[in-house]
Amino acid sequence: KAGVTQTPRYLIKTRGQQVTLSCSPISGHRSVSWYQQTPGQGLQFLFEYFSETQRNKGNFPGRFSGRQFSNSRSEMNVSTLELGDSALYLCASRRGLAGNSYNEQFFGPGTRLTVL
Amino acid sequence: KNQVEQSPQSLIILEGKNCTLQCNYTVSPFSNLRWYKQDTGRGPVSLTIMTFSENTKSNGRYTATLDADTKQSSLHITASQLSDSASYICVVSAGTGTASKLTFGTGTRLQVTL
Numbered sequence: 762k763a764g765v766t767q768t769p770r771y772l773i774k775t776r777g778q779q780v781t782l783s784c785s786p787i788s789g790h791r792s793v794s795w796y797q798q799t800p801g802q803g804l805q806f807l808f809e810y811f812s813e814t815q816r817n818k819g820n821f822p823g824r825f826s827g828r829q830f831s832n833s834r835s836e837m838n839v840s841t842l843e844l845g846d847s848a849l850y851l852c853a854s855r856r857g858l859a860g861n862s863y864n865e866q867f868f869g870p871g872t873r874l875t876v877l
Numbered sequence: 878k879n880q881v882e883q884s885p886q887s888l889i890i891l892e893g894k895n896c897t898l899q900c901n902y903t904v905s906p907f908s909n910l911r912w913y914k915q916d917t918g919r920g921p922v923s924l925t926i927m928t929f930s931e932n933t934k935s936n937g938r939y940t941a942t943l944d945a946d947t948k949q950s951s952l953h954i955t956a957s958q959l960s961d962s963a964s965y966i967c968v969v970s971a972g973t974g975t976a977s978k979l980t981f982g983t984g985t986r987l988q989v990t991l
Contacts, residue, residue, distance in 0.1 A: 851920050870920050
């Protein structure tokens with residue numbers, strides 16, 4: 762069974778630009794979550810999508826947005842990039858939204874975004 | 878506010894030695910606790926998961942313990958190997974159903990040297 766895939770793996774942008782990251786969940790998983798990871802802050806939750814609807818949202822500005830398609834694939838968009846947006850962006854998928862032990866979250870390899 | 882604190886922040890040990898990483902949490906209502914291993918530049922991979930009623934769970938050389946009364950967990954690594962060099966992240970799940978929330982610790986960075 763293929764794992765969570767993310768594209769691209771690496772990305773370099775300049776301030777003010779926008780970027781779109783893509784995530785394909787494990788087959789059968791309907792929930793996709795996005796995280797930002799920086800050395801100082803650790804993993805910070807961005808948002809979670811389930812059945813094409815945003816179900817949970819972290820404390821990030823409106824420049825960060827996402828969507829989910831009918832095949833559960835998800836995209837994350839960051840507009841007007843700032844230097845502080847440089848980070849590893851991780852996508853994770855799980856079967857459903859339930860927080861029980863049977864609903865494990867699997868992470869993708871991440872997209873390394875560098876903003877110059 | 879739900880919080881997960883991990884200690885130490887970083888650790889250097891010699892290959893073959895044992896080590897223990899700590900995780901303290903204030904998360905309510907507690908559902909389960911996971912330990913993840915994250916290699917540099919890669920996504921986290923689950924090592925163990927424990928629910929309220931479990932106090933020990935092993936995965937090879939990794940053994941996690943949970944004390945639900947004191948809200949503490951530890952991850953013990955036995956006979957460390959160079960490949961154990963990674964960040965270890967404690968994640969606590971609160972609530973059940975669609976209202977569940979995950980709280981992440983900032984991780985412990987482990988370096989195993991010769």
